[in-house]
Amino acid sequence: MRRSKLRLKTIFKITRAIINEKPLAFRGRPKTYSDAFIISIFLYQTLKNLSYREALEEAFDILGRRPALSTYHYRVSKFPKQSLKILLQELARKLLAKEHHLFSFISDGTGFSYHDLYPLKFLRGSEIRKVKAHIRVVPIIGVTSSGKRIVITAETGGPYASEVKLLLEALAEIDPVTFKAECFIADKCYDSLKVMEKLVELGLKPAIKVKETFRQKVKHPLRKDSRIFWEKWGRNRYLIESLFGTVKLKIGSHFRVRKEEIAQKRGLAAFVLYNMYLLATLLYISLLLKNYFRTLSELLKAFSSQ
Template sequence: MRRSKYSFCKMLQLVKDILKENPILTSKKIGRPKSYDDVFIISLWLFQTLHKFSYREILEYVSLEGYSVPALSTYHYRVQKLPKEVLQELIEKVGEIFFRRDGKRWKGLVVDGTGFGYREKYVLGWLRGTAAKEVASHVRAVLLVGIDEKKRIIPLSCEVDFAYASEVEMLRRLLSRVDKLLGLPFIGNKGFNAVDILERVRGLGC
């Protein structure tokens, strides 16, 4: 589906369906209920990223669609406080939907580690105002993606940590959340050739 055809209503319903059983979101909270639940905030943030809106633009857009939206400062604060585990589950479940919908399309799996510098525009795009100027370190990420015959990729899982974290340990945590992998070639650099990692990958079906 083209990006321009994907409405906020569809985004909201997709996030609701995927995260409806997430224990972090469904557990009972102590205190006053939130005016806007995490599913709505995540949907706003994803739609904002998809269309490259600013924080102010996404709120104006969704407000014109008839939705009640939080104040700008409240929305920015809520995005900063989104649980990492919930976002990881969202990535993994969406990846699984695409990956298993057309299994014959995919030709291999690739795992790689990367770093995002704190001066990179894309990384700081989710920050607002002086918050961007206060960042003085980079983050490390390990990604597991599937690749099809046209070299297109779909993210299947990710693990994010602070600067200089061990990519091997991050990959171990990532693989611990994976239940099964299709019998495809599994490609990674030499730094990931720990015996327990190789055994885990083989046990997952690769």
């Protein structure tokens, strides 16, 4: 993932195209600045880890216009998280249309800090539970038959939120008609019958590592099947861990915001930017190929005329 490929104009162009296809239902009077414009600046602010004022200054330099600082702050605080989820899923659909079918889904949780940096590595025991300035994100990625990783959807929560509940909320938003795969891979943190039943309902084979001890054996048929599928496909779980590393290496693991609600939107924005980078790369390659074949056809015509 290269941040230089995601310029503000590129982000605005892709966001505007998707929102024009699938308008976001916001209530209120007509706005001076469109939702696509505000969300694009917010995505660019997340990408560069800028403050509100810095993001607006760069927006004015690049796009030639900007809202007032108070207006931008208000609009960012008011647009719902669901708008970023819709953007994330629409990007996934466009990427999947240009790729082969999905082979597997993989899910895991990660965290981002916000406000003051906190020294978790120096804390122990109950002191860790007192740290509140971080959020949880549980994305679901799809791995194509060619090995490409696409973020299908994601759910965010507060500090120490239940990752099982976040995963169930994310699974509820997956369209089984559009996003089909053979299996769902996850760590033993998600060893829950509710999760496995939901996966079977979506037509997926659960490949979740089950919790098993010397005294507590696996008895439920779904958990037995999950153990077998984990042994077959579980080694591919590293793909989501490396994706987390890629995203945090480029965007960072700390957001310069004060409110948890904004930090959760930033967490979703990080994965929207990853999908957007993949789409921008595909569009750039297709444009290069189009220009190449156009030049080649012109040369062939020139040679044939001689």
